[in-house]
Amino acid sequence: MPVGLVVVSHSRALADAAVELARGMLPGRELAVEVAAGDVDGGLGTDATAIADAVTAADSGDGVVVLMDLGSAVLSAETALELLDDDVRARVVLSPAPLVEGLVGAAVTAAAGADRDRVAGEAARGLAPKQAHLAG
């Protein structure tokens, strides 16, 4: 099974659109992407319990890479780790990547069957192509 991905954002619309963009790069490929975004009332916010549930849903045993927007999304993702079982927690990587660039890089490598560390590495260098292009 491919590595699972979780998208954490303050905004459900932002997360869904980022996932749509990433899936657009993967015509016909399978990918486990779960979204944990928005507060309990559908407003802007993040919820660590929803993130923990999303990680559990995305995990097929080969690990999960979590992409986040910023601020409380990061704090909530870290808090979610405390709520997970030890064996699941050990398979989760919280990515420092920018959300959109990191998600696209992670999605392409995960769908190609790369392992968790490779997927996380590709997400983490998500800004590199843009930086190289604009510097050139």
Add this chain to the structure above:
Amino acid sequence: MADPVDTAALTAWVGEFARLVHEQRDELTALDAAIGDADHGANLDRGLTAAVSALDAEPPADPAAALKTVATTLIRTVGGASGPLYGTFFLRAAGALGGVTDPTHHGTALAAAFRAGYDGVVARGKAEPGDKTMLDALGPACDALDRALADGEPLDEALRAAARAAADGRDATVPMVARKGRASYLGERSAGHQDPGATSAALLVQAAATALTGRG
């Protein structure tokens, strides 16, 4: 002798914290509007209202379970950064209370729970004292609580000392330059404003000094 850290006392503490935050919701939001995203009062009020309801709906079995319920409810319902931060405070405090059985050490146990909660907020937010955060109220409160108990003060007196230290710590955030969260984007312009997180944290300690005293 009444038990200062029994389940009912901790429930009363959270209830008093919720009452204070609700009462000062607009002030907290106004402080947050100056340097943050103007949601601290509303977010925390929503979360604590939900926490009080959760404790009411399903009375917890023991002190640790009470604080665990508060933690998960705040994590789920607050939405902003104060959700995971206060959630982690209560989660770690619950962990510290888990093994407490000897009533002669309840003051020390309560201080240890506060300290564990504080350490959790440090680990979660990666802020340091002086960064203009809730730690600037919580840290002095933990220190005052520990010091008073070490000096042999009764728990009531130690909690009042902690509340005074938290209020002083809150006031001391006014000239600080924010180094964490949205306020940090403002740099020097964040100076001159009282930190909303330190303000709500001082209410948490004030609530403890109200709800957990007079029980001995």
